[in-house]
Amino acid sequence: MTVTAARGFLASGVAAGIKESGDPDLALVVNQGPSRAAAGVFTSNRVQAAPVRWSRRMLADRRLSAVVLNSGGANACTGPAGTEDTRLMAERTARAVGADAHDVAVCSTGLIGVPLPMDRVTAGIDTAAGRLSADGGEDAAVAIRTTDSVHKTAVAPRSGWTVGGMAKGAGMLAPGLATMLVVLTTDAEADGPALDSALRAAVRTTFDRVDSDGCMSTNDTVLLLSSGASGVAPDDKEFAEAVHAVCLDLARQLVADAEGASKEIEVAVVGAASEEDAVTVGRSVARNNLLKCALHGEDPNWGRVLSAIGTTDADFDPDRLDVAINGVWVCRDGAAAEPRDKADLSGRRVTVTVDLRSGNDSAVIWTNDLTAEYVHENSAYSS
Amino acid sequence: MTVTAARGFLASGVAAGIKESGDPDLALVVNQGPSRAAAGVFTSNRVQAAPVRWSRRMLADRRLSAVVLNSGGANACTGPAGTEDTRLMAERTARAVGADAHDVAVCSTGLIGVPLPMDRVTAGIDTAAGRLSADGGEDAAVAIRTTDSVHKTAVAPRSGWTVGGMAKGAGMLAPGLATMLVVLTTDAEADGPALDSALRAAVRTTFDRVDSDGCMSTNDTVLLLSSGASGVAPDDKEFAEAVHAVCLDLARQLVADAEGASKEIEVAVVGAASEEDAVTVGRSVARNNLLKCALHGEDPNWGRVLSAIGTTDADFDPDRLDVAINGVWVCRDGAAAEPRDKADLSGRRVTVTVDLRSGNDSAVIWTNDLTAEYVHENSAYSS
Numbered sequence: 188m189t190v191t192a193a194r195g196f197l198a199s200g201v202a203a204g205i206k207e208s209g210d211p212d213l214a215l216v217v218n219q220g221p222s223r224a225a226a227g228v229f230t231s232n233r234v235q236a237a238p239v240r241w242s243r244r245m246l247a248d249r250r251l252s253a254v255v256l257n258s259g260g261a262n263a264c265t266g267p268a269g270t271e272d273t274r275l276m277a278e279r280t281a282r283a284v285g286a287d288a289h290d291v292a293v294c295s296t297g298l299i300g301v302p303l304p305m306d307r308v309t310a311g312i313d314t315a316a317g318r319l320s321a322d323g324g325e326d327a328a329v330a331i332r333t334t335d336s337v338h339k340t341a342v343a344p345r346s347g348w349t350v351g352g353m354a355k356g357a358g359m360l361a362p363g364l365a366t367m368l369v370v371l372t373t374d375a376e377a378d379g380p381a382l383d384s385a386l387r388a389a390v391r392t393t394f395d396r397v398d399s400d401g402c403m404s405t406n407d408t409v410l411l412l413s414s415g416a417s418g419v420a421p422d423d424k425e426f427a428e429a430v431h432a433v434c435l436d437l438a439r440q441l442v443a444d445a446e447g448a449s450k451e452i453e454v455a456v457v458g459a460a461s462e463e464d465a466v467t468v469g470r471s472v473a474r475n476n477l478l479k480c481a482l483h484g485e486d487p488n489w490g491r492v493l494s495a496i497g498t499t500d501a502d503f504d505p506d507r508l509d510v511a512i513n514g515v516w517v518c519r520d521g522a523a524a525e526p527r528d529k530a531d532l533s534g535r536r537v538t539v540t541v542d543l544r545s546g547n548d549s550a551v552i553w554t555n556d557l558t559a560e561y562v563h564e565n566s567a568y569s570s
Numbered sequence: 571m572t573v574t575a576a577r578g579f580l581a582s583g584v585a586a587g588i589k590e591s592g593d594p595d596l597a598l599v600v601n602q603g604p605s606r607a608a609a610g611v612f613t614s615n616r617v618q619a620a621p622v623r624w625s626r627r628m629l630a631d632r633r634l635s636a637v638v639l640n641s642g643g644a645n646a647c648t649g650p651a652g653t654e655d656t657r658l659m660a661e662r663t664a665r666a667v668g669a670d671a672h673d674v675a676v677c678s679t680g681l682i683g684v685p686l687p688m689d690r691v692t693a694g695i696d697t698a699a700g701r702l703s704a705d706g707g708e709d710a711a712v713a714i715r716t717t718d719s720v721h722k723t724a725v726a727p728r729s730g731w732t733v734g735g736m737a738k739g740a741g742m743l744a745p746g747l748a749t750m751l752v753v754l755t756t757d758a759e760a761d762g763p764a765l766d767s768a769l770r771a772a773v774r775t776t777f778d779r780v781d782s783d784g785c786m787s788t789n790d791t792v793l794l795l796s797s798g799a800s801g802v803a804p805d806d807k808e809f810a811e812a813v814h815a816v817c818l819d820l821a822r823q824l825v826a827d828a829e830g831a832s833k834e835i836e837v838a839v840v841g842a843a844s845e846e847d848a849v850t851v852g853r854s855v856a857r858n859n860l861l862k863c864a865l866h867g868e869d870p871n872w873g874r875v876l877s878a879i880g881t882t883d884a885d886f887d888p889d890r891l892d893v894a895i896n897g898v899w900v901c902r903d904g905a906a907a908e909p910r911d912k913a914d915l916s917g918r919r920v921t922v923t924v925d926l927r928s929g930n931d932s933a934v935i936w937t938n939d940l941t942a943e944y945v946h947e948n949s950a951y952s953s
Contacts, residue, residue, distance in 0.1 A: 234880030234888045234904070264876050266889075266905035299873025300906045405877050476859070476940075477948050484949025490682025493647050494788050497617030505617045506649075521617070522649030523683045557859075559942035565860050566867025 189324035189340035192351030193374035195219045195414025198323035200330030203311020205259030205297075205304060211330035212259040213311040216370050217284050217319055218252055222415030225251035226382035227292065228390045230407035236263030237273040238293040239406055245277070245289055249379025251412055252286035254370055255312060256294040256331050258355065263299040263405040272303050279309045283316035294368045294408045296333055296355060328353035331368055334564065336444055341436035343429040348375040348417040350429040354437040356444075367394060367441065369409040371433060374417035375426055385427040386411045393434040396466070397442055397553050398473045409434075442553040447560030450482055453538045453553055460502035460546035468503075468541060469552035471495045479557035482539075485532035487512040492539060493521065502545040509542040572707035572723035575734030576757035578602045578797025581706035583713030586694020588642030588680075588687060594713035595642040596694040599753050600667050600702055601635055605798030608634035609765035610675065611773045613790035619646030620656040621676040622789055628660070628672055632762025634795055635669035637753055638695060639677040639714050641738065646682040646788040655686050662692045666699035677751045677791045679716055679738060711736035714751055717947065719827055724819035726812040731758040731800040733812040737820040739827075750777060750824065752792040754816060757800035758809055768810040769794045776817040779849070780825055780936050781856045792817075825936040830943030833865055836921045836936055843885035843929035851886075851924060852935035854878045862940035865922075868915035870895040875922060876904065885928040892925040 191198050196218055203213040218225075227246045229239050245251070255276050262269045273293050281288040295303070318326075328338040335355050342351040356367035377385070390409055411430065421429070442451050454472045459465035472478065475495040481488035489510045496508060510518035515530040517523070537556075555561075574581050579601055586596040601608075610629045612622050628634070638659055645652045656676050664671040678686070701709075711721040718738050725734040739750035760768070773792055794813065804812070825834050837855045842848035855861065858878040864871035872893045879891060893901035898913040900906070920939075938944075 232877060232880035233882075233886075234876045234891075261873075264873055264901065264905050266903060269905070299871075299877065300901070405873075405880065476944075480945050480948035483945065486949065488682075490644075490647055490788075493617045494615060494682065497615035497788060499616075503616075508617075518647065518683070520649060522647050522652070557945055559945050561859075562863050562866065562940055562942050562945060565863035566869065 189328050189342065189351050189353040190216050190370050190372045191321050191324035192342040193349040193372045193414060195374050195416030196372045197319040197321055198327040199315045199318040199320060200323065200326035201311055201315045201318060203314065204307040205257055211326070212257055213308065213315055214256045214327035214330040215280065215284070215315045215319060216254040216327060216372065218412050218414050220414055222376065222413050223250045223252050223290060224377060224379045224382055224413045225249060226379060226386045226411045228386055228409045230404055232405050234264065234405050236261050236295060236406040237265060237269040238262055238295045239408060241273045241277065242292040242294065242408060245292060249383065250290055251292050251410070252290035253280055253284050254292045254294060254410060255280040256368055257308060258296050258331050258333050260295060260297040260301055260303045261299050261406050262295040262303050265300065265302055268302060272305055275305060276308060276312065279312045283313055292410055296331065296368055296406055299405060324351070324353065331355040334446055339437055339440040341433045343432045345421065345429055347419040348421060349373065350433045352433045352437055354441060356441045367404065367407045369437060371411040371430065373413050374415065375413060376415040376418065376420035377413050377426055381423060381426065382411050382413055385430040388427055389431040389434040393431065393438040396551060397438050398470055438553065442555060445555040446564045447558045448555035449558055450556040451536050452482060452555060453551055455538060455549065455551050456541045456543065457549040458542040458544045458546060459548040462548045462550055464501035464543065465548050465550035466552070467499050468496055468501045468543065469550050471499050472539060472541065473552045473554035476557055482532065482537055483556035483558050487517050487527045487530035487532060489518040492541065493518065496541060501543065503543040507544045509544065511540040513538055572711050572725065572734050572736040573599050573753050573755045574704050574707035575725040576732040576755045576797060578757050578799030579755045580702040580704055581710040582698045582701040582703060583706065583709030584694055584698045584701060586697065587690040588640055594709070595640055596691065596698055597639045597710035597713040598663065598667070598698045598702060599637045599710060599755065601795045601797050603797055605759065605796050606633045606635050606673060607760060607762045607765055607796045608632055609762060609769045609794045611769055611792045613787055615788050617647065617788050619644050619678060619789045620648060620652040621645055621678045622791060624656045624660065625675040625677065625791060628675060632766065633673055634675050634793070635673035636663055636667050637675045637677060637793060638663040639751055640691060641679050641714050641716050643678060643680040643684055643686045644682050644789050645678040645686050648683065648685055651685060655688055658688060659691060659695065662695045666696055675793055679714065679751055679789055682788060707734070707736065714738040717829055722820055722823040724816045726815045728804065728812050730802040731804060732756065733816045735816045735820055737824060739824045750787065750790050752820060754794040754813065756796050757798065758796060759798040759801065759803035760796050760809055764806060764809065765794050765796055768813040771810055772814040772817040776814065776821040779934060780821050781853055821936065825938060828938040829947045830941045831938035832941055833939035834919050835865060835938060836934055838921060838932065838934050839924045839926065840932040841925040841927045841929060842931040845931045845933055847884035847926065848931050848933035850882050851879055851884045851926065852933050854882050855922060855924065856935045856937035859940055865915065865920055866939035866941050870900055870910045870913035870915060872901040875924065876901065879924060884926065886926040890927045892927065894923040896921055
């Protein structure tokens with residue numbers, strides 16, 4: 188159901204032949220209204236793909252009728268021709284679904300620097316438009332996969348209205364979003380500013396706290412479209428909570444499916460003087476390659492945690508740092524405490540808790556271990 | 571010869587039994603004078619090992635008679651007991667070589683969070699003191715190895731005076747130094763401030779530009795001791811050049827021996843608006859795990875270079891970025907240019923050149939590829 192869980196939306200996913208494998212690679216999501224309100228959050232990378240530049244501009248009026256998405260090519264770093272290709276995708280979609288091209292967002296994912304095979308893309312858009320359906324959410328979610336091993340969807344049903352969504356992303360996950368395309372839909376009545384504020388708040392503590400490998404993509408896009416078809420206008424808090432729930436669910440699915448990972452690692456920083464400090468420390472720990480290798484080897488190497496904390500400017504006293512790994516306080520006051528072999532790391536989920544003992548703020552960053560499979564997958568990606 | 575290439579220095583290296591393997595693990599370097607001038611640069615990690623805290627304090631008067639170094643244990647995150655152990659190492663060394671403990675620097679490297687076996691350490695200091703010799707430089711360089719596959723030494727002979735040195739480090743190499751211990755010696759006449767300024771200038775553009783895996787150690791130390799035994803006082807520029815030459819030689823040896831690496835990667839950033847911009851961009855590229863995997867797979871994936879540049883706040887226009895890989899301009903104006911298969915990555919050395927086209931400043935960062943062996947070595951390190 189996903190993007191078609193909320194009323195007023197049609198979707199489809201087809202194999203347009205962009206991917207050599209013949210797997211599905213093109214998706215459409217269409218908002219039938221009555222409302223066309225929308226909001227979007229994009230990569231903070233300064234090198235931005237043509238579709239990101241286009242969609243950001245088209246969203247200035249907080250209105251979208253449709254989204255066209257393709258996997259199999261990022262259309263990033265493709266020069267003026269890439270910009271033209273994005274415009275053609277929007278125009279072809281607009282024609283096929285009866286919308287204005289300025290109300291069509293474009294999302295692309297795949298290899299950087301390679302032009303899209305536009306004849307296949309445009310034919311694929313026409314095919315996808317012919318298959319639009321109120322049950323097409325799963326097909327759309329499947330078609331946006333790149334190295335994802337599973338498609339990712341989530342839904343938050345509320346009384347009389349719904350938020351649903353789909354996501355792709357399996358690497359290059361980092362703050363300021365990831366190689367991550369997310370489309371959320373809702374039939375709740377909410378105007379552009381309300382959508383924007385709920386989406387930004389949700390992204391800040393979900394997708395933006397996923398840091399799989401410290402690499403930030405050129406194509407990240409999270410869109411939220413409202414059809415208003417439920418006729419229900421939830422209050423702001425209730426609506427924000429539902430958007431957050433779907434974002435969190437999808438973000439966790441991204442971490443669970445990160446390229447080559449064997450562990451899902453939650454870095455929980457508590458006792459911070461500010462939320463910013465907690466996020467800074469969490470990211471530094473989550474990005475430490477040596478720690479990620481150690482956790483892969485099921486070694487509760489808290490020294491590498493301290494070493495990562497020490498590179499930050501957060502408020503803490505090195506002699507008052509506490510670290511727990513899967514609940515065992517292996518480090519207290521900056522030195523060894525409970526025996527490290529008490530920490531059982533045999534499961535897939537690992538929690539690293541850092542107590543900065545400098546305040547009451549906290550944050551969680553999600554990451555993965557570093558594995559030989561990650562190296563293999565990312566050495567072979569484009570060949 | 572290394573630390574004993576310059577006149578006025580004795581050194582030794584012994585197996586004290588700190589390492590379970592029985593390999594050499596304790597070294598002494600003694601300055602016989604007439605001068606005892608010295609300078610030091612330490613890790614910028616805020617979590618600092620006891621020996622770093624000690625040596626930094628002892629160097630406040632810019633004077634050292636001896637350095638005691640051990641591998642097999644970092645004495646980091648070891649609490650008040652670790653501080654006491656460092657003091658005992660300095661005192662035992664002072665007694666054994668006839669110096670004041672306040673003129674003895676201590677350097678430790680190895681696992682974090684584990685106390686040193688002090689009975690073996692102190693006995694080892696006595697043994698090492700008995701073996702001090704003007705030919706002991708190699709033995710000392712061998713004894714400070716951890717996962718280093720070779721010992722690292724360098725020497726810059728000048729007319730009538732010499733700068734020599736030894737280094738260890740094979741991972742966790744990052745700005746603000748690395749898990750890196752370096753001792754440099756000279757028989758040139760140079761006072762503390764002159765040593766300090768030559769050392770800082772050299773470290774800034776050598777060891778500080780090595781970024782093997784983005785991880786910063788708790789123990790990094792670079793020391794420079796002058797005996798003045800040559801009776802020659804070179805001018806500042808000449809002296810700084812020799813110190814820089816030895817540091818550069820040792821830094822390149824560290825990169826060449828980085829844990830599990832199969833490629834030595836030089837990221838050269840040119841056309842930058844400032845040296846700071848060039849360093850920022852170089853580091854971001856050098857730390858990009860996806861690029862490091864691609865280069866390991868001999869894939870000239872310039873899209874990942876652009877994606878890394880885009881995460882920085884350096885001065886550049888995304889549509890005017892040029893990237894060459896091993897001299898082939900695979901990207902011009904932010905898009906594909908020469909065919910990527912023209913870039914031959916089969917050799918061990920890879921150069922990634924980024925032209926920001928925003929000015930005339932430049933910088934070079936040295937790093938390595940990311941390999942399954944790196945993961946393996948760092949998963950198994952403490953087990």
